[in-house]
Amino acid sequence: MTDLSEHILLDSPRRTRSFRYRPAVLILIPLAAILFQVYVPKFVPALSYLDLPLLVTVYFSLMRRKPITGSLIGATIGLVQDSLSHQPLGMYGIVKTLVGYFSASVSLRFDVDNFALRFFLSLFFFVFHQFLYWVMSRALLNQLVVFDYAQAGIFGLLNAIVSLPLFAVLDKLKETA
Amino acid sequence: MDLLLSRFRNLTALLVIILAQLVLLAYQVKSRKDVPLIRVWAVTAVTPVAQVLETVRSNTVRFFRNYFFLRDTQDENRRLREELGQLKLQNQFLRTELETADRVRALTAFRERTPSRTIAARVIMSGTGASANAVFIDRGSTSGVVAGMAVITPDGIVGMVLHAYPTASQVLLVTDPGFAAGVITQKGRIHGTLKGGAGRSTCMLDHVQNEEKVEVGEWLYTSGDDRIFPKGLPAGQVRAVREGKRLKEIVVSPSGLQAGLEEVLVVVEGVHQELPDASVAPSSEFRILQPPAPAVTETTGQPEAGAPAAPQQAPSGPRYNTEADRLREKYQRIGEAQKHVFGEGLPGSKPPDFNMKAPPAGATQGPAGAGPGAAGAGGATPGTPQQTAPSGRGSVTPPAQTDAAKPVSPRPPATAPADGAAQPPAASKPKPSGAALP
Numbered sequence: 001m002t003d004l005s006e007h008i009l010l011d012s013p014r015r016t017r018s019f020r021y022r023p024a025v026l027i028l029i030p031l032a033a034i035l036f037q038v039y040v041p042k043f044v045p046a047l048s049y050l051d052l053p054l055l056v057t058v059y060f061s062l063m064r065r066k067p068i069t070g071s072l073i074g075a076t077i078g079l080v081q082d083s084l085s086h087q088p089l090g091m092y093g094i095v096k097t098l099v100g101y102f103s104a105s106v107s108l109r110f111d112v113d114n115f116a117l118r119f120f121l122s123l124f125f126f127v128f129h130q131f132l133y134w135v136m137s138r139a140l141l142n143q144l145v146v147f148d149y150a151q152a153g154i155f156g157l158l159n160a161i162v163s164l165p166l167f168a169v170l171d172k173l174k175e176t177a
Numbered sequence: 178m179d180l181l182l183s184r185f186r187n188l189t190a191l192l193v194i195i196l197a198q199l200v201l202l203a204y205q206v207k208s209r210k211d212v213p214l215i216r217v218w219a220v221t222a223v224t225p226v227a228q229v230l231e232t233v234r235s236n237t238v239r240f241f242r243n244y245f246f247l248r249d250t251q252d253e254n255r256r257l258r259e260e261l262g263q264l265k266l267q268n269q270f271l272r273t274e275l276e277t278a279d280r281v282r283a284l285t286a287f288r289e290r291t292p293s294r295t296i297a298a299r300v301i302m303s304g305t306g307a308s309a310n311a312v313f314i315d316r317g318s319t320s321g322v323v324a325g326m327a328v329i330t331p332d333g334i335v336g337m338v339l340h341a342y343p344t345a346s347q348v349l350l351v352t353d354p355g356f357a358a359g360v361i362t363q364k365g366r367i368h369g370t371l372k373g374g375a376g377r378s379t380c381m382l383d384h385v386q387n388e389e390k391v392e393v394g395e396w397l398y399t400s401g402d403d404r405i406f407p408k409g410l411p412a413g414q415v416r417a418v419r420e421g422k423r424l425k426e427i428v429v430s431p432s433g434l435q436a437g438l439e440e441v442l443v444v445v446e447g448v449h450q451e452l453p454d455a456s457v458a459p460s461s462e463f464r465i466l467q468p469p470a471p472a473v474t475e476t477t478g479q480p481e482a483g484a485p486a487a488p489q490q491a492p493s494g495p496r497y498n499t500e501a502d503r504l505r506e507k508y509q510r511i512g513e514a515q516k517h518v519f520g521e522g523l524p525g526s527k528p529p530d531f532n533m534k535a536p537p538a539g540a541t542q543g544p545a546g547a548g549p550g551a552a553g554a555g556g557a558t559p560g561t562p563q564q565t566a567p568s569g570r571g572s573v574t575p576p577a578q579t580d581a582a583k584p585v586s587p588r589p590p591a592t593a594p595a596d597g598a599a600q601p602p603a604a605s606k607p608k609p610s611g612a613a614l615p
Contacts, residue, residue, distance in 0.1 A: 031222065031223065031226060034223060035223060035226055035227055035230065038223070038227070039227055039230060039231075066187075067187035067188075067190070067191065068186070068187055068190040068191075071187075071190060071191050071194050072194070075194050075198065079198075079215060079219070080219045080222070080223065082215075082219075083215055083216040083218070083219030083220060084219060084220065084223060088202050088205035088206060088211075089198075089201055089202065089205060089211075089212050089215055089216070090198040090199065090201045090202035090205070091202065093198045093201075094195055094198045094199065094202070097191065097194050097195055097198065098191075098195070101187070101191045105187075140199075140202060140203075140206065141206065
């Protein structure tokens with residue numbers, strides 16, 4: 001086993017424990033992330049690339065380490081996003097459900113406290129989220145949307161960079177189960 | 178089945194959630210209907226927070242904007258106050274400059290129109306002592322100022338040069354007790370002597386008999402008798418008239434000092450003028466005197482041919498200021514007709530026959546009157562003292578020149594010339610020790 005695998009793979013009970021959050025945190029943090037997405041770009045358009053609801057979904061799914069909980073978190077946040085968008089309900093819901101599920105699934109095998117893993121997972125799930133949304137737009141809604149890989153990659157990097165301090169702040173709110 | 182569900186519980190839950198959403202999505206797409214309930218919940222959950230955020234944000238922005246606006250307002254207010262103060266100072270300075278320019282313009286206009294030759298001067302300081310009625314002007318002997326010159330303004334006479342220094346001169350004001358000037362009333366043509374000393378800002382008119390009529394408010398003009406001030410300059414206005422034992426006690430407000438004293442004119446070469454009409458009172462602004470009357474010869478009583486209206490433009494032809502001038506001219510012509518040289522001859526020798534009729538001017542041979550030698554040591558001739566230029570101090574100018582334009586040049590106020598060349602007439606008796614009236 002290499003050093004990297006020793007750092008990111010779970011090998012102790014301490015690393016396999018899940019974290020609990022206060023209900024207020026579970027409600028207000030996603031709500032704040034959604035508000036940030038719909039409110040802040042109105043004044044700072046450059047921040048529209050930030051997908052804080054996605055990052056919050058990834059974070060809570062990783063920390064909870066339960067795929068069903070992750071799926072529900074993703075579905076809830078996605079549906080709220082759908083409600084505030086012009087798209088039919090379920091587009092963001094389905095995508096974020098999958099993101100939450102896979103995030104929680106990944107957290108069962110990897111040490112999610114690792115910053116490199118957090119960075120990589122944030123980058124991966126951002127691109128995955130964009131790609132899946134694009135697929136669903138074309139498949140389910142028959143929308144001819146072009147997927148810009150470069151833009152998705154750059155925005156994924158930026159979101160991954162933002163996720164590190166964001167996850168560090170959210171770590172202050174977690175409670176050991 | 179239970180085992181299968183429990184083993185793949187997570188995947189089953191995922192599929193259920195996904196399937197539910199797919200059904201929801203399919204329903205919306207298929208029916209083209211929205212599911213308002215979920216949107217209402219979401220919007221209801223999000224928008225109040227957004228409204229609170231927007232309210233907080235707008236109030237915060239408004240607060241800071243107002244705060245900085247008020248700060249800017251305070252800064253602007255302070256800057257405007259400073260600017261206002263500077264503008265006030267600048268306005269005051271410009272007003273002063275404008276008033277100075279007005280005075281200078283009045284002086285310039287007065288200089289251009291007055292027949293006398295003057296130089297402008299600025300009062301730079303006053304004399305020492307609380308009761309000193311003397312000021313210093315910025316023109317001195319290097320500018321051609323000599324002691325005894327008249328100092329005037331367009332409003333009237335100011336004083337006379339007491340001492341001329343190279344770069345400045347001391348001027349004795351009309352209100353000084355040592356000052357005196359011959360004046361004449363505008364209406365009654367009554368001669369008198371304007372003297373200072375009645376008060377800090379008033380003068381006295383002396384030597385006016387009780388029988389003579391002088392009214393309050395009447396203007397006084399210089400008579401030219403003192404040989405300092407040209408005739409016709411406003412001297413002041415009668416403020417009060419009281420009967421004395423033998424002479425009237427007349428208080429005069431000098432007009433030259435009424436408007437302050439900053440710029441003055443020094444009369445380098447004065448020219449007599451006629452008194453203005455009694456109905457015309459000098460205004461507070463600069464006044465242009467009437468041009469002098471044409472010269473009148475004694476014999477014909479008619480204006481001389483070619484005699485100009487302005488005396489400074491009429492170098493030919495005798496003009497008289499006083500009766501003494503006329504008598505002196507008459508005796509000079511009689512003496513010249515009889516080949517008599519004034520100032521020569523011993524006491525007891527035969528004098529010229531002054532009873533003969535005086536020949537007309539220009540009938541005599543050679544230079545009128547005595548030559549330079551006539552103004553010699555004898556001094557018997559009532560010569561004309563310094564009638565052309567201040568530099569001619571103490572010399573006697575031939576009457577043919579002096580009587581032409583009749584310029585009045587100042588005489589030294591203190592002492593007579595050492596050579597005793599010419600004695601002034603009785604009307605301008607010299608006053609020693611710097612007295613104003615020589």
